[in-house]
Amino acid sequence: QVQLVESGGGVVQPGGSLRLSCAASGFTFRRYAMQWVRQAPGKGLEWVAFLRYDGGNKEYADSVKGRFTISRDNSKNTLDLQMNSLRAEDTAIYYCAKGWKYLDDWGQGTLVTVSS
Amino acid sequence: AIQLTQSPSSLSASVGDRVTITCRASQAISSALAWYQQKPGKAPTVLIYDASSLESGVPSRFSGSGSGTDFTLAISSLQPEDFATYYCQQFNSFPITFGQGTRLQIK
Numbered sequence: 001q002v003q004l005v006e007s008g009g010g011v012v013q014p015g016g017s018l019r020l021s022c023a024a025s026g027f028t029f030r031r032y033a034m035q036w037v038r039q040a041p042g043k044g045l046e047w048v049a050f051l052r053y054d055g056g057n058k059e060y061a062d063s064v065k066g067r068f069t070i071s072r073d074n075s076k077n078t079l080d081l082q083m084n085s086l087r088a089e090d091t092a093i094y095y096c097a098k099g100w101k102y103l104d105d106w107g108q109g110t111l112v113t114v115s116s
Numbered sequence: 117a118i119q120l121t122q123s124p125s126s127l128s129a130s131v132g133d134r135v136t137i138t139c140r141a142s143q144a145i146s147s148a149l150a151w152y153q154q155k156p157g158k159a160p161t162v163l164i165y166d167a168s169s170l171e172s173g174v175p176s177r178f179s180g181s182g183s184g185t186d187f188t189l190a191i192s193s194l195q196p197e198d199f200a201t202y203y204c205q206q207f208n209s210f211p212i213t214f215g216q217g218t219r220l221q222i223k
Binding site: 035044045046050059060061062095100102103104106107109 | 117158162166211212215
């Protein structure tokens with residue numbers, strides 16, 4: 001069965017950096033687009049970033065453009081999100097999810113807290 | 117960016133009731149819409165994609181309809197496990213966007 005396991009969350013000061021990872025298993029990772037979605041505490045879902053199956057196309061939400069970078073390693077079945085210049089409003093649970101358009105599998109999420 | 121507006125924002129209903137949730141897009145998105153269910157402390161799961169296609173394993177009491185700008189999620193006979201928050205999502209164009217959510221509570 002599909003498994004997506006995020007890691008790398010934690011507490012970071014404003015202006016700091018963090019790198020999230022998502023380990024994928026149970027499907028042919030290199031054939032699927034992957035995305036990151038976040039959810040601030042008590043709030044709704046916010047799309048963050050998209051990466052095509054071959055890494056050839058990346059898309060970002062305006063709120064993270066220029067600060068976050070999505071990448072993947074198809075030889076290791078991993079998806080990453082490098083987050084720089086973090087702000088308090090980036091505090092959220094970050095989910096990795098599988099799919100080009102709709103998201104048919106999600107990880108359990110990893111919590112990122114940006115606070116001094 | 118395409119805005120999605122869900123209504124109502126919250127809804128109280130009883131087991132066995134039929135409920136509908138609507139999602140309106142700020143511009144036409146064809147049938148590029150999905151519906152998700154999220155329970156407290158859990159990741160969302162997809163219920164409906166392409167506006168009306170039922171995801172494998174999802175009970176048939178869930179159905180979706182609509183195209184263009186107006187969409188509906190219907191639950192034909194509420195079960196205890198259906199009390200959750202529901203989100204619509206458009207994938208017609210980037211940036212992908214979600215509705216603000218509809219919290220379905222037990223009456």
